[in-house]
Amino acid sequence: MVLSVVDSPPPVELTEATKTFGPVTALDRVDLRVRPGETVAVLGPNGAGKTTAISLMLGLRAPTSGSARLFGRDPREPSSRERVGVMLQESGVPSTLKVREALELFRRLYRRPTSVAAALEAAGLEEKAGARIGDLSGGQRQRLYFALAIVGDPELLILDEPTVGLDVESRHGFWKQIRQMVADGKTVVLTTHYLEEADALADRIVVIDHGRIIAEGSPAAIKSRVGGKTIRFRADGVGEDDLRRLPGVRRVNRTADGFELYSLEAEATLARLFQEGIVISDLEVVGARLEEAFLAITGRREEEMN
Numbered sequence: 001m002v003l004s005v006v007d008s009p010p011p012v013e014l015t016e017a018t019k020t021f022g023p024v025t026a027l028d029r030v031d032l033r034v035r036p037g038e039t040v041a042v043l044g045p046n047g048a049g050k051t052t053a054i055s056l057m058l059g060l061r062a063p064t065s066g067s068a069r070l071f072g073r074d075p076r077e078p079s080s081r082e083r084v085g086v087m088l089q090e091s092g093v094p095s096t097l098k099v100r101e102a103l104e105l106f107r108r109l110y111r112r113p114t115s116v117a118a119a120l121e122a123a124g125l126e127e128k129a130g131a132r133i134g135d136l137s138g139g140q141r142q143r144l145y146f147a148l149a150i151v152g153d154p155e156l157l158i159l160d161e162p163t164v165g166l167d168v169e170s171r172h173g174f175w176k177q178i179r180q181m182v183a184d185g186k187t188v189v190l191t192t193h194y195l196e197e198a199d200a201l202a203d204r205i206v207v208i209d210h211g212r213i214i215a216e217g218s219p220a221a222i223k224s225r226v227g228g229k230t231i232r233f234r235a236d237g238v239g240e241d242d243l244r245r246l247p248g249v250r251r252v253n254r255t256a257d258g259f260e261l262y263s264l265e266a267e268a269t270l271a272r273l274f275q276e277g278i279v280i281s282d283l284e285v286v287g288a289r290l291e292e293a294f295l296a297i298t299g300r301r302e303e304e305m306n
Helices: 050-057 099-107 116-123 138-150 168-183 195-201 219-223 240-244 266-275 290-298
Strands: 012-021 024-034 039-043 065-070 084-087 156-160 187-191 204-209 212-217 229-235 249-255 258-263 280-287
Touching: 012 050, 024 050, 024 212, 039 050, 039 195, 050 065, 050 156, 050 187, 084 138, 099 116, 099 138, 116 138, 138 156, 138 168, 168 187, 168 195, 187 195, 195 290, 204 219, 204 290, 212 219, 212 290, 219 290, 229 266, 240 249, 240 258, 258 266, 266 280
Parallel strands: 039 187, 039 204, 084 156, 156 187
Antiparallel strands: 012 024, 012 065, 204 212, 229 258, 229 280, 249 258
């Protein structure tokens, strides 16, 4: 009998997963199930437990208690691993190999790999196929690691900070590739400190802090947990300190085009701006971004994400 998607084991499942290192609990009774065809972004400040969770999913570490499963099996089994493509922050690929050689080597580890040409095209590395890995720039190496992750045509992609070092254009190209792979039925788990990336790609966001899941839901659901709004405008003759004193304002950023405020009382903030006779232009008011929601949920400062 052929199992339906509903009956099939989830691509990733952590059950009461705990990992300790001596007296330190890096992951504390985490339950996480990733459905087929879903894109899940795992977010958290530095040291929150994201990388530990990924290492348990991949069988790189064993949980101290609880369990980790890939497609219902032990993640250390070859039958599980051959269905997964992985892009970690550190990848030990010999720098003397050429790009094409590395892809040829990796694709032989899979039963039904995609072509080297297809992987090169997806990663935007066609012109670097004959280059040695040691001669690639940081961004090009990152794209190579993505090509290595997808050359086996895996059912599940696990991506740990996949766009670090990429410029804006390359990052958006990467997003396009991920969306296409999901449309083709792939499942994706990623960690990222680019919150706009999680917002753009994820069906579901899981926020980890101090080794525990503290929030979970769609990007819209996560953002709805904070009631504030972002206010952007141009203004002359006003300083950041003046804006911080406005009612409801929690954060002020000076941008290349003017100012950006995050306010819990947008209407009161704007009313006071107008009352004080401050002349503004290019006014824009939008709902809270994922960044504001993340900072509110974790209670962390923005710099702790990086």
